[in-house]
Structure formats: C-alpha cells, structure tokens
Amino acid sequence: MSIDHRAVDRSWLADLRASLADDFATQTARLRELTELSADTGDPSEAHHQAALLSATRRNIEQITGALGRISDGTYGACQKCGKSIPAERLEVLPHARFCVPCQEKHNR
Template sequence: MSVDHRTVDQRWLADLRASLTDDFATQTARLRELTELNADTGDPSEAHNQAALLAATRRNIEQITGALSRITDGTYGACQKCGKNIPAERLEVLPHARFCVPCQEKHNR
C-alpha cells in the first residue's frame, strides 16, 4: 500500500503533524540541554560523545523540519527523486522519509 500524497487522509496527516511537532519540541529541548552542558571535562572520549549527540540531534531536527515543510506544501509522501508515492509502511517507520526505498538505495551509494 502506498500513500497517495495528493489524497492522503487529513486526520492521519494532522496526527502526524502533531506528533512531529512534539518530536521537534523534544529534540529542540535536547539540543539546548546538550549545548548548555558543553563543559570541557578534559576527557577526549566524552568530547567525542558530546559532539556525536549534538550532530545526531541537529540531524533529527532537520529531518523533522523537512517532514513538516512537506506536509505544509502538500508534497509529503512523494519521493523527492522520482515523484512516486512512498509506501505507507515506510512512512510509518520513518515519517521523515524523503525517498522511496529504490531511490534511497541509489542515494546511499
């Protein structure tokens, strides 16, 4: 089953938007916390872990923001590479997915 990005269920989309908005708030708070805790302990591995957490949190925020933008402009559920509908199962697992699986595989190469 695919999500037809042109006729997607508006209630499902509203629920998704609310969920993504909550996730955005959570990730933003996490980023603020990680930034404020950016104390140098002198431990190189701790600095590396901190940098990795900051990068992952920023990436999560970018993905959530992108999904929210696609919902707003009506392109949510369409592959940004080929334009085909992204399967609903993929969007349930990865609500921020920008590509269908074949295009994602090509993108990762």
C-alpha cells in the same frame, strides 16, 4: 500499500503533524541541554560522545523540519527523487522519509 500524496487522509496528516511537532520540541530541548552541558571535561572520549549527540540531535531536527515542510506544501509522501508515492509502511516507520526505498538505496551509494 502506497500513500497517494495528493489524497492523504487529513486526520492522519494532522496526527502526524502533531507528533512531529512534539518530536521537534523534544529534540530542540535536548539540543539546548546538550549545548549547555558542553563544558570541556578534559576527556577526549566524552567530547567525542558529546559532539556525536549534538550532531545526531541537529540531524533529527532537520529531518523533522523537512517533514513538516513537506506536509505544509502538500508534497509529503512523494519521493523527492522519482516523484512516486512512498509506501505507507515506510512512512509509518520513518515519517521523515524523503525517498522511496529504491531511490534511497541509490542515494546512499
């Protein structure tokens, strides 16, 4: 089953937008906490762990922001590489997906 990105159910998109906005707020709060807690403990493994958490949180925020932008501009659900519809199952699991599976596999190489 694929989503026709031109005729997506508006209530589903509204729910998705609200969910992504909540995720954005959560990730932003997490980033703020991680930034405030970034005091140097002298433990290299702790510093590495902290840096990894900061990086992952920033990446999550970027992905959420991108999905919200695609919803706003009407391109949500369309593969950014080939333009085909991204399957609904993929978007349910990965709501910030930018590519269909074949294009994602090519992008990862």
